[in-house]
Amino acid sequence: xxxxxxxxxxxxxxxxxxxxxxxxxxxxxxxxxxxxxxxxxxxxxxxxxxxxxxxxxxxxxxxxxxxxxxxxxxxxxxxxxxxxxxxxxxxxxxxxxxxxxxxxxxxxxxxxxxxxxxxxxxxxxxxxxxxxxxxxxxxxxxxxxxxxxxxxxxxxxxxxxxxxxxxxxxxxxxxxxxxxxxxxxxxxxxxxxxxxxxxxxxxxxxxxxxxxxxxxxxxxxxxxxxxxxxxxxxxxxxxxxxxxxxxxxxxxxxxxxxxxxxxxxxxxxxxxxxxxxxxxxxxxxxxxxxxxxxxxxxxxxxxxxxxxxxxxxxxxxxxxxxxxxxxxxxxxxxxxxxxxxxxxxxxxxxxxxxxxxxxxxxxxxxxxxxxxxxxxxxxxxxxxxxxxxxxxxxxxxxxxxxxxxxxxxxxxxxxxxxxxxxxxxxxxxxxxxxxxxxxxxxxxxxxxxxxxxxxxxxxxxxxxxxxxxxxxx
Amino acid sequence: xxxxxxxxxxxxxxxxxxxxxxxxxxxxxxxxxxxxxxxxxxxxxxxxxxxxxxxxxxxxxxxxxxxxxxxxxxxxxxxxxxxxxxxxxxxxxxxxxxxxxxxxxxxxxxxxxxxxxxxxxxxxxxxxxxxxxxxxxxxxxxxxxxxxxxxxxxxxxxxxxxxxxxxxxxxxxxxxxxxxxxxxxxxxxxxxxxxxxxxxxxxxxxxxxxxxxxxxxxxxxxxxxxxxxxxxxxxxxxxxxxxxxxxxxxxxxxxxxxxxxxxxxxxxxxxxxxxxxxxxxxxxxxxxxxxxxxxxxxxxxxxxxxxxxxxxxxxxxxxxxxxxxxxxxxxxxxxxxxxxxxxxxxxxxxxxxxxxxxxxxxxxxxxxxxxxxxxxxxxxxxxxxx
Numbered sequence: 001x002x003x004x005x006x007x008x009x010x011x012x013x014x015x016x017x018x019x020x021x022x023x024x025x026x027x028x029x030x031x032x033x034x035x036x037x038x039x040x041x042x043x044x045x046x047x048x049x050x051x052x053x054x055x056x057x058x059x060x061x062x063x064x065x066x067x068x069x070x071x072x073x074x075x076x077x078x079x080x081x082x083x084x085x086x087x088x089x090x091x092x093x094x095x096x097x098x099x100x101x102x103x104x105x106x107x108x109x110x111x112x113x114x115x116x117x118x119x120x121x122x123x124x125x126x127x128x129x130x131x132x133x134x135x136x137x138x139x140x141x142x143x144x145x146x147x148x149x150x151x152x153x154x155x156x157x158x159x160x161x162x163x164x165x166x167x168x169x170x171x172x173x174x175x176x177x178x179x180x181x182x183x184x185x186x187x188x189x190x191x192x193x194x195x196x197x198x199x200x201x202x203x204x205x206x207x208x209x210x211x212x213x214x215x216x217x218x219x220x221x222x223x224x225x226x227x228x229x230x231x232x233x234x235x236x237x238x239x240x241x242x243x244x245x246x247x248x249x250x251x252x253x254x255x256x257x258x259x260x261x262x263x264x265x266x267x268x269x270x271x272x273x274x275x276x277x278x279x280x281x282x283x284x285x286x287x288x289x290x291x292x293x294x295x296x297x298x299x300x301x302x303x304x305x306x307x308x309x310x311x312x313x314x315x316x317x318x319x320x321x322x323x324x325x326x327x328x329x330x331x332x333x334x335x336x337x338x339x340x341x342x343x344x345x346x347x348x349x350x351x352x353x354x355x356x357x358x359x360x361x362x363x364x365x366x367x368x369x370x371x372x373x374x375x376x377x378x379x380x381x382x383x384x385x386x387x388x389x390x391x392x393x394x395x396x397x398x399x400x401x402x403x404x405x406x407x408x409x410x411x412x413x414x415x416x417x418x419x420x421x422x423x424x425x426x427x428x429x430x431x432x433x434x435x436x437x438x439x440x441x442x443x444x445x446x447x448x449x450x451x452x453x454x455x456x457x458x459x460x461x462x463x464x465x466x467x468x469x470x471x472x473x
Numbered sequence: 474x475x476x477x478x479x480x481x482x483x484x485x486x487x488x489x490x491x492x493x494x495x496x497x498x499x500x501x502x503x504x505x506x507x508x509x510x511x512x513x514x515x516x517x518x519x520x521x522x523x524x525x526x527x528x529x530x531x532x533x534x535x536x537x538x539x540x541x542x543x544x545x546x547x548x549x550x551x552x553x554x555x556x557x558x559x560x561x562x563x564x565x566x567x568x569x570x571x572x573x574x575x576x577x578x579x580x581x582x583x584x585x586x587x588x589x590x591x592x593x594x595x596x597x598x599x600x601x602x603x604x605x606x607x608x609x610x611x612x613x614x615x616x617x618x619x620x621x622x623x624x625x626x627x628x629x630x631x632x633x634x635x636x637x638x639x640x641x642x643x644x645x646x647x648x649x650x651x652x653x654x655x656x657x658x659x660x661x662x663x664x665x666x667x668x669x670x671x672x673x674x675x676x677x678x679x680x681x682x683x684x685x686x687x688x689x690x691x692x693x694x695x696x697x698x699x700x701x702x703x704x705x706x707x708x709x710x711x712x713x714x715x716x717x718x719x720x721x722x723x724x725x726x727x728x729x730x731x732x733x734x735x736x737x738x739x740x741x742x743x744x745x746x747x748x749x750x751x752x753x754x755x756x757x758x759x760x761x762x763x764x765x766x767x768x769x770x771x772x773x774x775x776x777x778x779x780x781x782x783x784x785x786x787x788x789x790x791x792x793x794x795x796x797x798x799x800x801x802x803x804x805x806x807x808x809x810x811x812x813x814x815x816x817x818x819x820x821x822x823x824x825x826x827x828x829x830x831x832x833x834x835x836x837x838x839x840x841x842x843x844x845x846x847x848x849x850x851x852x853x854x855x856x857x858x859x
Contacts, residue, residue, distance in 0.1 A: 001654035006661040008654075104575040138478035174509060191518035210680045224746030254511070263511045405745050406694045411686055439514040448521045452528035459533055462672060 003197075003252045004205050011039065016259055025182040032156055032260070040124070046087050046262060050088075055158045057084055058133045059447070062147040062154075065140045074141060081137035089130045092122055094442055097327035107146035125165030127324055131291055132158045135261040136172035145173040153179045162256035166249045167268035168287035175262070183261025192436075196255030202454040203248030205461050211419045212241040215412040218394070225404035231396030233408055237416045238383045239376050240423055242274065266434070272375075273427035275367045277341040288324070292317050303346075311346065313341035323344040325382070329415050330390060334381040341374055368428070432444075488702040490535040531738050533671075540671045544726075548706035549666045551599060551713075553647035554659035559594060559711050560648040567618040568593040569610065572603035573637075575786040576623025577713040578705060578836035581846035588850030589859070595711040597623055598640060600700070602631045604763060604770075605641035607781070609648070611770035617777040619857060624783045624809065624817075626800035627738055632759035663709065676703040695745075702729065704833065720838035730833040734792045741797055764812055771813045782856045783809060783817040787826070787845070792834035816856035823852065 139145035219234025274280035324333015576597035
């Protein structure tokens with residue numbers, strides 16, 4: 001079920017009330033497991049069985065890794081876990097993509113092959129829960145986590161409903177310790193959780209879906225050439241939409257978890273105020289970038305190897321990061337572009353070094369705007385469903401169609417401009433602090449008014465239960 | 474945890490209405506020491522929450538009061554989930570109404586039930602093309618009932634990718650893929666929508682309020698035409714009824730809607746990026762394909778013992794003149810009946826059906842729809858061989 005649906009409001013109210021009314025910690029955890037599987041099964045009940053089987057396999061494999069007496073055995077069990085998880089992901093998410101590309105390759109050498117189209121329904125959030133589960137065996141192998149004795153606790157760690165389908169990617173090592181002793185209900189924490197949920201829903205329903213999504217969809221769905229202004233505004237609208245959509249989901253997840261007494265880490269830290277691409281990836285989808293850093297980039301050698309090898313490692317990581325988002329070459333190009341940006345940045349840093357003038361605010365702002373522009377360019381490939389659209393968009397953005405069409409209403413242009421301006425203002429104002437600090441510093445009447453205003457805007461907008469963009473990944 | 478739970482209960486019983494600084498207990502996490510713990514802003518949460526709840530309730534009540542004062546009343550929203558619930562009521566021998574908003578507003582289910590012996594299932598949709606639903610019912614091997622298809626050429630022959638076609642396709646797709654959560658949300662939404670006037674999607678949402686702002690567009694901007702405002706109510710059977718304000722002779726609302734229909738039903742200029750002759754050829758191909766697909770769907774249904782009857786429902790005033798000009802009967806209605814071999818009822822062919830006036834040119838008032846349906850029944854019975 002979606003956070004922005006009536007079903008979720010009722011579901012959450014029932015779960016939270018029951019959860020804090022029950023005294024037994026075991027019973028509470030059982031309740032959360034049941035609730036999480038209902039939450040997930042409400043999309044497609046059979047997929048709950050798939051989720052459980054993946055979890056149970058990793059639970060067992062985790063124990064095998066811990067019990068293994070020598071390194072080759074440990075590695076063999078880990079390989080088993082990685083293969084099991086990735087083959088599940090590969091079958092459901094990349095099956096048709098692989099077949100189509102295999103067909104294309106054969107055609108290049110003159111072999112005509114018509115693979116059957118696999119009518120596979122993608123289980124919601126498979127990319128997320130696969131990584132939740134995989135982090136467990138990887139951390140046991142790395143020796144940073146002891147296997148849990150409780151299957152129920154591990155099932156809850158993987159399926160905990162606030163973060164189950166669209167992140168943050170919560171590692172078992174961050175969640176399992178929270179299941180040792182029951183949290184106490186604290187009014188401040190509970191209310192802060194509710195405020196974060198309001199903020200998340202406001203970002204999703206009001207800012208992403210109402211203010212930006214319509215314009216972005218029309219621009220990217222238009223079959224003809226567009227003038228530069230409309231092309232740029234479409235991309236800027238999508239940049240805002242995807243941020244508010246995904247950050248909104250993460251904020252809701254963090255808030256819902258807090259209401260239940262659990263602590264999830266930040267997934268976004270004002271990414272559009274990033275100065276450079278390394279900084280961007282420390283602020284955007286942090287749980288994925290740290291996952292890729294710890295389990296892929298560092299094992300590949302990280303930046304402890306020669307410069308060229310480190311650059312190749314970066315590109316490999318971003319290539320796979322792109323592919324994680326979707327089974328399409330456009331996502332791969334998006335990832336590669338980011339890999340390329342990172343390599344350029346690392347090279348520039350090596351050449352320029354730490355100079356005093358780089359600390360100047362004007363220089364930082366300029367670099368930040370360049371970063372934002374480059375990130376927007378990459379979004380073109382992320383949003384476009386094929387390269388024809390991406391090429392047309394890029395051509396439009398750089399003045400390739402001076403006599404192209406203008407399709408945005410003035411109202412839409414104003415919406416994009418105003419929302420983007422305030423988003424950038426907020427990101428730059430808050431880039432060095434967190435929301436909690438900002439809320440503590442603000443006058444109380446401002447926080448109260450903002451909370452009430454967001455809640456009223458959500459009610460006014462009503463929403464049509466549009467799915468979050470990241471559900472498809 | 475008994476002590477904390479009872480604390481919470483006590484706090485709930487005696488809410489603190491005034492701001493107060495947080496206690497020490499509130500600022501310390503109660504669980505085990507964690508590697509990571511989110512900071513919690515230290516502000517007077519209870520007082521703030523009470524103020525927020527009061528503001529939100531007051532604002533919602535004020536908005537509800539205002540919406541009712543300007544003529545809005547509670548009604549269900551027509552969305553894919555309501556359509557799906559209705560689609561699930563279709564039995565193998567049902568009578569099903571499909572097509573556009575005229576089939577939705579103009580046909581009274583009570584009168585049709587009296588005249589035809591079965592209560593029809595209402596699957597027509599506002600601004601929708603009937604073809605996707607016709608094709609879906611034709612593909613449903615269990616269905617061998619009767620289809621009453623409202624026909625507005627501009628909508629029925631809408632090419633793929635256009636809003637009327639997408640609306641029909643989305644509804645059909647949802648009926649095949651509706652999740653338990655979506656179904657539950659619809660059941661929860663209906664009682665709310667039946668009692669709260671401002672829960673009117675496509676009219677009173679923030680998005681729609683923004684669309685109403687009188688901001689001029691660039692002269693060359695290709696902006697989609699506006700859709701008509703709220704002028705009907707909908708019940709759980711998806712029976713639509715025109716509001717009294719819209720039906721009131723000479724009302725402002727009526728005039729506004731009339732002026733919205735004209736650009737909506739005027740053929741849009743071809744896209745700038747396709748030569749006109751290529752575009753026209755594509756449109757012709759799309760219409761011919763739709764005709765072929767319709768024939769195939771009707772034949773498939775007929776082979777199972779099903780029946781299809783097309784009906785052209787009343788249209789008046791400037792909109793009728795426009796439709797007659799852009800989609801003349803001899804180029805749309807006549808070839809459709811001829812090629813499908815299905816019976817048809819054209820309102821203009823019968824004096825008792827042609828004498829109705831559509832207040833906003835496109836639909837009958839709620840009262841007239843009852844009388845119209847009563848008069849339509851004998852024609853339907855004859856067309857269906859009953």
